[in-house]
Amino acid sequence: MNAPHTHVTPLDTPFYEAAGNEIEIFEQAWKNRLPLLIKGPTGVGKTRFVAHMAARLGLPLYTVACHDDLTAADLVGRHLLGDGQTTWCDGPLTRAVREGGICYLDEVVEARRDTTVVIHPLADDRRTLPIERTGEVLHAPERFMLVMSYNPGYQNFLKGLKPSTRQRFVSLRFDFPEAGREEAILLGETGCEPMLATQLVSIARRLRSLKDVDLEEVVSTRLLVYAAKLVKVGLDPVEACRSALVESLTDDVEVADALLEVVKATFGR
Numbered sequence: 001m002n003a004p005h006t007h008v009t010p011l012d013t014p015f016y017e018a019a020g021n022e023i024e025i026f027e028q029a030w031k032n033r034l035p036l037l038i039k040g041p042t043g044v045g046k047t048r049f050v051a052h053m054a055a056r057l058g059l060p061l062y063t064v065a066c067h068d069d070l071t072a073a074d075l076v077g078r079h080l081l082g083d084g085q086t087t088w089c090d091g092p093l094t095r096a097v098r099e100g101g102i103c104y105l106d107e108v109v110e111a112r113r114d115t116t117v118v119i120h121p122l123a124d125d126r127r128t129l130p131i132e133r134t135g136e137v138l139h140a141p142e143r144f145m146l147v148m149s150y151n152p153g154y155q156n157f158l159k160g161l162k163p164s165t166r167q168r169f170v171s172l173r174f175d176f177p178e179a180g181r182e183e184a185i186l187l188g189e190t191g192c193e194p195m196l197a198t199q200l201v202s203i204a205r206r207l208r209s210l211k212d213v214d215l216e217e218v219v220s221t222r223l224l225v226y227a228a229k230l231v232k233v234g235l236d237p238v239e240a241c242r243s244a245l246v247e248s249l250t251d252d253v254e255v256a257d258a259l260l261e262v263v264k265a266t267f268g269r
Helices: 022-031 046-057 072-076 092-099 113-122 179-190 194-208 221-232 237-249 253-266
Strands: 036-039 061-065 077-082 085-090 102-106 128-131 136-139 145-150 170-173
Touching (some): 022 036, 061 092, 092 136, 179 194, 179 221, 194 253
Parallel strands (some): 036 170, 102 145
């Protein structure tokens, strides 16, 4: 009789509570040398998921927090002048390709458009990285994987992911977890009391459903983790939620007061 297949997760693997089959999809994408795109709102676990999978697969992780000024040269590398001579310095994408591992481009739509020039050949069957300034063409090893994430809610006609880029990737959609899973995340991340986890998730669900409050972003699971950590070390729950949730969501005093009323009602204040 054949023994069932098991995967032993290393003890130092970052905590991650799976929502469905995303772990299997990530593993199969890596085994088949396919790039992966993760899309979802802020604070739903995209970055934690990638860190979890890198540790689970025993791969080095090169994370790049993309921003408005990030160029292709920042990813690939550049010549640096020092001690009277010029030397080439690999960027994080090049290091990941040379050494094998996961290169994670977080919020990739924030980067400049010229980054697609180096992403495209790595994200199709060529799996190559041309380095124009050195004349090299690197071929990605089997252990290399390209992973990107973005928040579809931030897209507009100036900052969006082109179909020609998106269709090179296997894609996963992340969203806010259902209540039971979100409570499990709080318990796993913070070790807080189960009742507190239930109360915080109740607050989050009520705040996310508010229709008459103008918020750029709704409360994330990440902020709930912050609140739970503050309460666990002795801070009053309402004050913890004021600092970790309410003030992080809005600068408008009236809106903050409305959010705080939801918090107080949940804790019976």
